[in-house]
Amino acid sequence: ASVLSQSPPPLELILAIDHNQGLAERARKHLDGVTVVESTEPRGASGARNSGVKNSGGEILVFLDDDQYAAPGWLRSLCTHFSDPDVLGVGGGITLAWPQDRPRWFPREFDWAVGGSYRGMPEVAAPVRNVWSGNMAIRRSTFDTAGGFRPGFGKLEISSRPEDTDLCLRVLDAFPSGHWQYEPLAEVAHIVPPERSTRRFFLNRCWSEGRGKAALATMNGVDASTASERRYATRVLPGAFLRETARGICRADTGALERAVAILLGVLYTAAGFAVGCAF
Numbered sequence: 461a462s463v464l465s466q467s468p469p470p471l472e473l474i475l476a477i478d479h480n481q482g483l484a485e486r487a488r489k490h491l492d493g494v495t496v497v498e499s500t501e502p503r504g505a506s507g508a509r510n511s512g513v514k515n516s517g518g519e520i521l522v523f524l525d526d527d528q529y530a531a532p533g534w535l536r537s538l539c540t541h542f543s544d545p546d547v548l549g550v551g552g553g554i555t556l557a558w559p560q561d562r563p564r565w566f567p568r569e570f571d572w573a574v575g576g577s578y579r580g581m582p583e584v585a586a587p588v589r590n591v592w593s594g595n596m597a598i599r600r601s602t603f604d605t606a607g608g609f610r611p612g613f614g615k616l617e618i619s620s621r622p623e624d625t626d627l628c629l630r631v632l633d634a635f636p637s638g639h640w641q642y643e644p645l646a647e648v649a650h651i652v653p654p655e656r657s658t659r660r661f662f663l664n665r666c667w668s669e670g671r672g673k674a675a676l677a678t679m680n681g682v683d684a685s686t687a688s689e690r691r692y693a694t695r696v697l698p699g700a701f702l703r704e705t706a707r708g709i710c711r712a713d714t715g716a717l718e719r720a721v722a723i724l725l726g727v728l729y730t731a732a733g734f735a736v737g738c739a740f
Contacts, residue, residue: 461496461531461649461733462529462530462531462534463524463530463535464485464493465532465590465699466530466532466533466534466535466536467532467533467536468535468536468713470535471517471518472495472516472518472527473493473494473495474494474495474506474512474515474516475491475494475495475497475499475512475526475660476497476509476511476512477488477496477497477498477499477508477535478503478504478505478507478508479498479499479500479503479614481483481498482727484496484498485638486503487496495515495594496513497515497714498511499511499513500514501611502611502612502673504615504623505593505609505613505614505615505616505623505694506580506608506609506610506611506612506613506614507609507611507612507614507625509523509577509593509608509640510608510609510611511573511607513600513603513608518600519541519597519601520542520598520600521597521599521603522535522538522539522596522597523593523594523595523596523597523599524595525575525594525650525694526591526595527598527650527651528595528645528648528650529596529648529649530647530648530650530651531647531648531649531653532553533645534646534647534648535646536550537552537643537645537647537653538550538595538597538643538646539597539648540643541585541600541641541643542597544641546637546638546639547639547640547641548598548602548632548638548639548640549591549596549597549598549599549628549640549641550591550593550596550597550598550599550629550640550641550642550643550646551576551588551590551591551592551595551640551641551643551646552591552594552595552596552643552644552645552646552647553595553642553643553644553646553648554575554577554595554640554644554645554647554648554650554675555570555576555577555647555648555649555650555651556575556576556652557649557650557651557652558652558657559652559653559654559657560612560657563657564715564718565659565715565719565720565721565722566657566662566717566719566722567579567650567704567719567722567726569696569697569700569723570662570666570722570723570726572669573661573662573666573669573726574650574652574656574657574661574665575592575594575650575652576646576650576652579582579696579700580692580695580696581640581642581644582644583644583646584642584644585641585642585645586641586642587639587640587641587642588639588641588642588688589625589628589629589632589640589687589688590624590625590628590629590640590642590688591640591641591642592624593623593624594624594648594650595607595626595643595646595648596624596659598631600630602634602635602638605631605634605635606627606630606631606634607630608625608627609624609626609627609628610623610626610627610679613626613675613679619668619672619685620665620669620672621671621672621675621676622669622673622676624671625676625684625685626676626679626680628640629676629680629684629685630680642670643705658720662722662726663725663726663729666725666729666733667725667729667730667732667733668731668733669730669733669734670729670730670732670733670734670735670736670737671733671734671736671737672737673685673686673689673730673733673734673737674734674735674737674738676687677738681701683721686734687716687733693727697723697727700723701723701724702722704717704719704720704723705717705720708720
């Protein structure tokens with residue numbers, strides 16, 4: 461509904477179902493204005509998105525995850541940058557819709573762990589290494605040249621490998637003079653289910669992120685696959701840890717101390733996951 465209400469509206473809205481015939485039949489029965497297609501590629505987010513693309517028309521492909529909803533003006537803000545021929549694709553901002561209040565221990569620098577734009581990302585439109593496929597637009601010609609999302613590599617059940625970063629890196633290799641653009645005003649809200657608001661999920665997600673980046677590095681090289689993460693870990697996170705620690709001590713703010721601990725553990729679990737992923 462949030463997509464169909466955009467102004468101007470999209471050429472078409474395609475819902476790709478990932479190997480679930482019953483869900484596909486239900487969607488066809490109840491969703492008006494939507495073309496429902498079933499993935500013919502290996503299970504996972506990459507195959508589902510590729511199947512959606514194969515059944516689509518138009519020159520600009522736009523992706524939105526099924527647990528997100530778009531703000532008014534999202535589509536216009538996302539696509540306006542394609543007037544620049546050097547823009548290969550655009551990613552938008554993702555805010556978090558928590559089930560209740562935001563957990564006080566959850567640092568904003570780690571909002572990526574639950575699929576949200578995090579503190580340390582650009583606050584205005586800017587070129588970036590990669591964007592997230594949950595809120596992304598790309599030229600069809602660029603997508604086809606790069607070969608689409610890598611089948612069998614990506615999010616599936618508890619595995620979380622960065623198929624979007626992989627695509628972005630391959631696109632940059634194919635078009636070295638172009639760039640990806642981040643537009644925070646092209647905003648969507650990402651629903652965070654209660655089970656993802658826990659410390660257990662947070663640590664598991666950090667571990668999985670490390671493993672996923674290790675797998676990415678084997679295909680695209682360590683430097684390209686971890687450049688943004690290394691800058692984030694050495695420039696953003698140390699300052700965040702010191703800020704929350706100081707606030708916790710000086711103001712007797714236990715929530716700040718909890719966030720400082722979460723930052724430290726998040727770094728350790730991500731690094732450990734990366735090390736294990738590289739070793740095995």
